[in-house]
């Protein structure tokens with residue numbers, strides 16, 4: 001009888017067979033592994049000296065970031081992105097709501113050992129060189145001398161600063177400073193990387209390299225959260241995005257799905273003769289598509305810029321004509337035509 005009452009008083013005491021509890025722990029572990037960040041009803045109010053409400057920077061924000069994805073946090077100036085990142089890191093306390101990050105509370109500083117953070121402005125020691133900088137940060141994470149040297153060497157090469165590794169940071173350009181900032185953020189080989197404006201101040205080459213680095217981190221299985229105003233860059237690397245406006249979540253979803261133009265169809269093919277184009281128009285008209293746009297697709301300006309820089313290195317002193325550049329464009333080299341048809345019968349915009 002006493003035993004029975006005890007069971008009722010504290011059901012948690014009921015012993016489960018070991019196999020079941022191991023399995024349950026495994027399933028629990030798998031579930032919490034799925035989301036690296038869980039934000040629930042998060043709000044942040046900045047108060048003035050007298051404790052009066054000054055700004056509500058974040059309002060009832062709820063979202064998840066999944067393991068292994070690149071997640072873009074967007075929004076105009078003052079929309080609460082940096083405040084959110086600082087709360088994730090435990091640098092700011094939320095006014096209300098919950099954050100679970102890598103299975104721990106945001107206030108648990110231990111979790112920061114598995115997080116890399118590139119702030120909008122890197123505060124690095126100007127009189128140290130790249131090796132010394134990474135050695136310094138490696139010590140903060142209590143890495144051994146051997147590990148520090150190995151990791152610093154790998155990271156300096158990865159961010160393309162091998163040639164400049166012995167120069168003091170005060171001599172670095174903005175782009176080089178951003179790269180050593182990224183190397184510093186990765187010194188602890190983090191599972192989660194938070195990047196605030198990773199491409200700010202970078203030229204198109206530096207930007208492309210930074211984007212490649214972000215994709216490489218993803219390939220290595222890391223989760224990346226980035227804040228940026230460079231929307232094309234975010235579009236290039238992110239799997240999902242969230243858009244904040246005045247602290248509120250306005251849009252959340254997969255980039256591909258959010259940007260898909262569902263009412264249009266684009267067909268890309270090799271170069272077509274005028275006759276063939278006319279026939280295509282007739283076929284489309286038979287299907288009710290009377291307003292159709294058929295035109296040469298264009299490469300983007302980033303592609304053209306990078307090609308100009310590459311070719312200028314190979315052929316110094318040479319100026320390239322528009323025809324030469326167009327002839328080497330990858331999209332144009334296969335003579336591709338783009339056809340866009342709109343189900344409403346309106347003229348489509350071909351890329």
Ligand SMILES: Nc1ncnc2c1ncn2[C@@H]1O[C@H](COP(=O)(O)OP(=O)(O)OP(=O)(O)O)[C@@H](O)[C@H]1O
Nearest residue numbers: 046054055057075076077078079080081082083084
């Ligand atoms: N320490 C602070 N004290 C008072 N208000 C603050 C503080 N930090 C930020 N704010 C305010 O909170 C709001 C959100 O700021 P936050 O820096 O998070 O925006 P953001 O989206 O990162 O902006 P940006 O794109 O300009 O970096 C803004 O109105 C800002 O003025």
